[in-house]
Amino acid sequence: xxxxxxxxxxxxxxxxxxxxxxxxxxxxxxxxxxxxxxxxxxxxxxxxxxxxxxxxxxxxxxxxxxxxxxxxxxxxxxxxxxxxxxxxxxxxxxxxxxxxxxxxxxxxxxxxxxxxxxxxxxxxxxxxxxxxxxxxxxxxxxxxxxxxxxxxxxxxxxxxxxxxxxxxxxxxxxxxxxxxxxxxxxxxxxxxxxxxxxxxxxxxxxx
Amino acid sequence: xxxxxxxxxxxxxxxxxxxxxxxxxxxxxxxxxxxxxxxxxxxxxxxxxxxxxxxxxxxxxxxxxxxxxxxxxxxxxxxxxxxxxxxxxxxxxxxxxxxxxxxxxxxxxxxxxxxxxxxxxxxxxxxxxxxxxxxxxxxxxxxxxxxxxxxxxxxxxxxxxxxxxxxxxxxxxxxxxxxxxxxxxxxxxxxxxxxxxxxxxxxxxxxxxxxxxxxxxxxxxxxxxxxxxxxxxxxxxxxxxxxxxxxxxxxxxxxxxxxxxxxxxxxxxxxxxxxxxxxxxxxxxxxxxxxxxxxxxxxxxxxxxxxxxxxxxxxxxxxxxxxxxxxxxxxxxxxxxxxxxxxxxxxxxxxxxxxxxxxxxxxxxxxxxxxxxx
Numbered sequence: 001x002x003x004x005x006x007x008x009x010x011x012x013x014x015x016x017x018x019x020x021x022x023x024x025x026x027x028x029x030x031x032x033x034x035x036x037x038x039x040x041x042x043x044x045x046x047x048x049x050x051x052x053x054x055x056x057x058x059x060x061x062x063x064x065x066x067x068x069x070x071x072x073x074x075x076x077x078x079x080x081x082x083x084x085x086x087x088x089x090x091x092x093x094x095x096x097x098x099x100x101x102x103x104x105x106x107x108x109x110x111x112x113x114x115x116x117x118x119x120x121x122x123x124x125x126x127x128x129x130x131x132x133x134x135x136x137x138x139x140x141x142x143x144x145x146x147x148x149x150x151x152x153x154x155x156x157x158x159x160x161x162x163x164x165x166x167x168x169x170x171x172x173x174x175x176x177x178x179x180x181x182x183x184x185x186x187x188x189x190x191x192x193x194x195x196x197x198x199x200x201x202x203x204x205x206x207x
Numbered sequence: 208x209x210x211x212x213x214x215x216x217x218x219x220x221x222x223x224x225x226x227x228x229x230x231x232x233x234x235x236x237x238x239x240x241x242x243x244x245x246x247x248x249x250x251x252x253x254x255x256x257x258x259x260x261x262x263x264x265x266x267x268x269x270x271x272x273x274x275x276x277x278x279x280x281x282x283x284x285x286x287x288x289x290x291x292x293x294x295x296x297x298x299x300x301x302x303x304x305x306x307x308x309x310x311x312x313x314x315x316x317x318x319x320x321x322x323x324x325x326x327x328x329x330x331x332x333x334x335x336x337x338x339x340x341x342x343x344x345x346x347x348x349x350x351x352x353x354x355x356x357x358x359x360x361x362x363x364x365x366x367x368x369x370x371x372x373x374x375x376x377x378x379x380x381x382x383x384x385x386x387x388x389x390x391x392x393x394x395x396x397x398x399x400x401x402x403x404x405x406x407x408x409x410x411x412x413x414x415x416x417x418x419x420x421x422x423x424x425x426x427x428x429x430x431x432x433x434x435x436x437x438x439x440x441x442x443x444x445x446x447x448x449x450x451x452x453x454x455x456x457x458x459x460x461x462x463x464x465x466x467x468x469x470x471x472x473x474x475x476x477x478x479x480x481x482x483x484x485x486x487x488x489x490x491x492x493x494x495x496x497x498x499x500x501x502x503x504x505x506x507x508x509x510x511x512x513x514x515x516x517x518x519x520x521x522x523x524x525x526x527x528x529x530x531x532x533x534x535x536x537x538x539x540x541x542x543x544x545x546x547x548x549x550x551x552x553x554x555x556x557x558x559x560x561x562x563x564x565x566x567x568x569x570x571x572x573x574x575x576x577x578x579x580x581x
Binding site for chain 1: 210211212215216217218219220221222223224225227228231232234235236239240262410
């Protein structure tokens with residue numbers, strides 16, 4: 001009844017509000033609010049970190065739909081375990097570590113399905129993601145590189161890609177792969193040797 | 208030389224990650240709004256482990272060694288006082304395991320044995336309906352003097368009178384054993400009954416020489432055929448077989464024969480004779496497996512019937528020395544402590560009570576030392 005009356009009454013004119021530009025809240029504040037269960041804080045954290053993370057996952061997996069699934073699972077798990085994160089500065093690395101663990105799992109599954117003939121064809125290979133303006137040689141090299149990377153096992157391919165495609169520091173790659181620095185270096189070196197054999201490249205990763 | 212920049216990402220597009228992220232948020236926000244129905248993996252692992260452990264424990268638990276005590280009534284171990292209630296009819300005793308004894312006619316019952324494995328009664332007279340809880344750990348036997356009724360779980364009726372005995376089964380199966388039962392044993396199923404009348408024999412001065420008075424076999428549960436026990440006891444104690452020549456030494460009875468005779472004496476109200484017979488087992492066959500059992504039975508008779516507590520404690524000690532079987536070891540120690548306590552041997556009582564607690568920490572009479580209080 002009341003709502004009807006309200007609807008019939010003419011709405012009073014609201015004075016125009018002046019929107020002030022405010023500084024975006026820090027991850028610390030957002031994390032505190034998110035831990036209290038505020039959905040807006042969760043959304044803000046997501047919007048801040050999701051796009052770059054999705055780009056990385058897409059390049060690692062080469063299949064957009066799978067990359068989106070991994071991103072979903074990554075943030076779902078991260079939001080469920082926000083209490084475990086002490087330092088807000090570690091949030092991007094923590095998200096990457098979760099995402100990479102899901103990428104490992106998804107890569108193994110994709111590999112198995114492809115061997116059985118059920119795999120989703122890649123729609124985000126390095127060649128398909130090539131930026132405009134690359135030379136034909138660069139296109140050719142991307143295509144060859146993708147073909148060579150496809151031959152590698154996830155445990156060597158992913159550290160190599162994090163180091164050489166994404167440009168993460170070795171320490172960050174080791175953290176993301178949840179293995180020691182020495183292991184990370186060894187795996188990247190293995191991948192380098194494989195790639196060098198196929199591409200006849202002389203240079204190796206900066207390890 | 209590579210044509211690609213380092214990192215290679217600089218030569219790639221972001222692949223529509225903003226749009227993709229927007230799509231994913233649509234799914235994620237819906238997932239976050241839903242209450243989580245997912246059971247944490249740790250809980251799943253814990254529940255699974257508990258289930259497996261429970262199943263393993265249930266399968267592997269040695270049931271025969273479970274510490275099941277004697278049958279109780281209202282928290283008290285069943286005793287003669289409880290059974291006295293059945294001397295009126297109708298009356299009933301509800302046992303802790305769900306079994307019920309119900310007197311149809313005034314009945315005189317005697318408790319022969321009440322342990323974790325065996326529950327044995329002697330029905331002197333009257334009629335009792337036994338409703339035995341199936342699947343119980345104890346073997347029930349009802350002695351009547353004429354027949355022995357063995358049962359695991361069933362409902363049956365036993366009527367004992369001067370004229371004989373009648374066993375009728377309402378549910379389940381019972382075995383009726385006895386010397387005069389055709390083929391010595393008869394299986395009765397529900398609805399069946401068996402009746403045996405007492406022999407009316409003309410009084411004779413002496414028993415026929417050809418028929419030994421002792422029943423054969425490993426028969427602690429065997430027929431108690433002779434109504435006048437003292438005659439049997441005398442036979443067993445002294446008399447050589449009538450056909451034995453003077454040159455032959457009188458044959459000593461086997462431990463089984465002696466224990467059967469002792470049973471006869473015991474259930475017919477002659478504990479002294481029973482003790483005497485059992486002592487002959489220990490004297491003549493000290494290495495026989497029945498010797499420690501005989502010593503235990505002597506101790507029990509001295510403790511419960513003869514009230515000679517000092518002698519009882521000595522008998523239990525002897526049973527222990529002779530190597531009482533594990534099944535009776537705990538009972539031996541419990542009664543030994545009780546006998547010492549009643550005999551007033553406080554120091555020795557505490558000593559044995561300490562040993563008892565050490566040997567059987569979870570036993571029913573773990574507070575046995577209470578018997579030792581001066």
